[in-house]
Amino acid sequence: MTATDNATETVVPQTRHAEAGLLPTHPLNSAEHRAYYGALPDPGRLPLGELAALLGHAGVRGRGGAGFPLYRKIVSVSGAARARRIAPTIIANGCEGEPASHKDKHLLWLAPHLVLDGLVLLGRELRATRAILAVEAGAPNGRGDLVRRLRDAVKERDVRHDGVSIELAEVPGRFIAGESAALVSTLNGGPGMPSYTEHSVRERGVGGAPTLVQNVETVAQVALIARYGADWFRGYGTAAEPGPQLFTVYPGRNRPRVVHSAAGARLWPLISDAEPVEAVLIGGYHGSWIPAPPARQARLTEAELGVPLGAGLIAALPNDRCGLAETAHLVRYLALESAGQCGPCLNGLPRIAAALEQLADPRRAARDQGLVERLERWCGMIEGRGLCHHPDGSARLVRSALMTFRTEIAAHRAGLCTGGDRRPLLPTPTRELVH
Ligand SMILES: Cc1cc2nc3c(=O)[nH]c(=O)nc-3n(C[C@H](O)[C@H](O)[C@H](O)COP(=O)(O)O)c2cc1C
Ligand code: SF4
Structure with a gap:
C-alpha cells in the first residue's frame, strides 16, 4: 500500500470558520456541488475586472510552493494578452509531482467542480479561449481512478452556461513535471522540462499565448472567494498570510492525512499524535527542516517559523531517525x-x-x-x-x-553513530530516468 492510499482523512482543526467546512467529506458530483457551495456567480454579478479586484483585496497567494500573489500574476498575464491582442490560456496545475504531497489530489477527488469553477471564473475574467486542468497521468489515488473522475466532472459542465470550455491534460508523473515552464513545454508537445527561452510562460506559454499557471488549490480559492467574498477569505489565517489552506501532514510513522487549517494555527497539535519528534520538515522537499523545540511553540506562519509554508507539507521526523x-x-x-x-x-x-x-x-x-x-x-x-x-x-x-x-x-x-534509524521515512518513488 502506498502512502497515497492512506491519505484519506480530513480533519478540520483550529480555524475560525472551521464549521464552514472547506471540503466535503465525500466526492461531489455537479448537482451535489451546487447544493454544497451554492451556484457559480453568473457574469452579471461579477462584471469584468471585479473578480481580479476581489482577489487582490483577498490577498490570495499561490498554494503550489512559491506563494506568489495571484493578483499580480493576473495583471501580468492580462497585460501581456492585451498588448499582443491575443487571448490567454489558463492552467490549473494539479500535477502534484512531490510524492509526499496529497492535498491537490485530495481536493480534486472530493471537489473537482470547485477547481473547474475557478477555471471558468479566471477564464471569463481574462477572456481566455483555453482553460486546462493538468493532472498526473494515472494519478495514484487509493480511493479510485482520479483521472476518470476528472474526465467525468469535465463532461458534466455546461459550456453554454460557463462560457469557457475546459480540457483535461494528463502529464507524466515526475517531480519536475509540475514546474510551470516544464508543464507548458509538455502541453506544447515538447519534453517535460523548462526550455531555454527569453519569454516567461506569462508572456508566451501554451501555443505561444500568455498563460496563467496556478495550483489547483489556488484556483479552488478563486471559486470560494467569488461566492463568499474577500472578507470571508481574510477571516482565515493572518493579515500577512490570509485564507484557508490545505496541508499534507506526516505525523512520524503514522499515516499521512490532509488537513484544513490556516496560517496562524498552532503547528504542534497537527502532529501531536506522532511519537517523540526530532525535527519537522515544513513546505515540502524544497522546504526546510526546523528542530522540534521551536516547532513545539510555533504557529504556522512564515514569520514565526522563519521558513515558507511552500506546498503545505508538514512531516514530523521521529526521534529515533537520522x-x-x-x-x-x-x-x-x-x-x-x-x-x-x-x-x-x-x-x-x-x-x-x-x-x-x-x-x-x-x-x-x-x-x-x-x-x-x-x-x-x-x-x-x-x-x-x-x-x-x-x-x-x-x-x-x-x-x-x-x-x-x-x-x-x-x-x-567524531565517527559516532547517534543510533538513528537510517531507513527512509518519506516516499521517493523510483522512476525511469529520462536523461
Ligand atoms: C521543480 C518544481 C516542481 C513544481 N511542481 C509543482 C506541482 O507539482 N504543482 C504545482 O502546483 N506547482 C508546482 N511548482 C510550482 C509551479 O512552477 C508554479 O509556480 C505554480 O504552479 C504556480 O501556481 P501558484 O502560484 O498557484 O502556486 C513546481 C516548481 C518547481 C520549481
Ligand atoms: S536542469 Fe535546469 S531546468 Fe532542469 S530542474 Fe535543473 S535547473 Fe530546472
Whole structure:
C-alpha cells in the first residue's frame, strides 16, 4: 500500500470558520456541488475586472510552493494578452509531482467542480479561449481512478452556461513535471522540462499565448472567494498570510492525512499524535527542516517559523531517525528527478547528494572533516543558476539540514553513530530516468 492510499482523512482543526467546512467529506458530483457551495456567480454579478479586484483585496497567494500573489500574476498575464491582442490560456496545475504531497489530489477527488469553477471564473475574467486542468497521468489515488473522475466532472459542465470550455491534460508523473515552464513545454508537445527561452510562460506559454499557471488549490480559492467574498477569505489565517489552506501532514510513522487549517494555527497539535519528534520538515522537499523545540511553540506562519509554508507539507521526523540519512535520501531523489539540463543540476546536485550520503555515514564522515564546508559552498554555487528553481529549493533543504541536525553532524564527524534509524521515512518513488 502506498502512502497515497492512506491519505484519506480530513480533519478540520483550529480555524475560525472551521464549521464552514472547506471540503466535503465525500466526492461531489455537479448537482451535489451546487447544493454544497451554492451556484457559480453568473457574469452579471461579477462584471469584468471585479473578480481580479476581489482577489487582490483577498490577498490570495499561490498554494503550489512559491506563494506568489495571484493578483499580480493576473495583471501580468492580462497585460501581456492585451498588448499582443491575443487571448490567454489558463492552467490549473494539479500535477502534484512531490510524492509526499496529497492535498491537490485530495481536493480534486472530493471537489473537482470547485477547481473547474475557478477555471471558468479566471477564464471569463481574462477572456481566455483555453482553460486546462493538468493532472498526473494515472494519478495514484487509493480511493479510485482520479483521472476518470476528472474526465467525468469535465463532461458534466455546461459550456453554454460557463462560457469557457475546459480540457483535461494528463502529464507524466515526475517531480519536475509540475514546474510551470516544464508543464507548458509538455502541453506544447515538447519534453517535460523548462526550455531555454527569453519569454516567461506569462508572456508566451501554451501555443505561444500568455498563460496563467496556478495550483489547483489556488484556483479552488478563486471559486470560494467569488461566492463568499474577500472578507470571508481574510477571516482565515493572518493579515500577512490570509485564507484557508490545505496541508499534507506526516505525523512520524503514522499515516499521512490532509488537513484544513490556516496560517496562524498552532503547528504542534497537527502532529501531536506522532511519537517523540526530532525535527519537522515544513513546505515540502524544497522546504526546510526546523528542530522540534521551536516547532513545539510555533504557529504556522512564515514569520514565526522563519521558513515558507511552500506546498503545505508538514512531516514530523521521529526521534529515533537520522535526519542526515533522511535528507541524503531526499536529495538523492531530487538530484535524480532534475531535468538534467543545467549545470547546477547536472554537476551540483549529484555531488551534493553524494557528500550528504557521506556525512550521513559516521565512518565516512569522520574521514573527511571538510564535508560541511563543501556542502555550504556548493549550495551557494547552485542557487539562482538554474533555468528553474529546482536547485534553489534543493539547496534550501540542504542548508536547513546542516543547521537543524548540528548535533548529529558533530557526532558523525567524531565517527559516532547517534543510533538513528537510517531507513527512509518519506516516499521517493523510483522512476525511469529520462536523461
Ligand atoms: C521543480 C518544481 C516542481 C513544481 N511542481 C509543482 C506541482 O507539482 N504543482 C504545482 O502546483 N506547482 C508546482 N511548482 C510550482 C509551479 O512552477 C508554479 O509556480 C505554480 O504552479 C504556480 O501556481 P501558484 O502560484 O498557484 O502556486 C513546481 C516548481 C518547481 C520549481
Ligand atoms: S535547473 Fe535543473 S530542474 Fe530546472 S531546468 Fe535546469 S536542469 Fe532542469
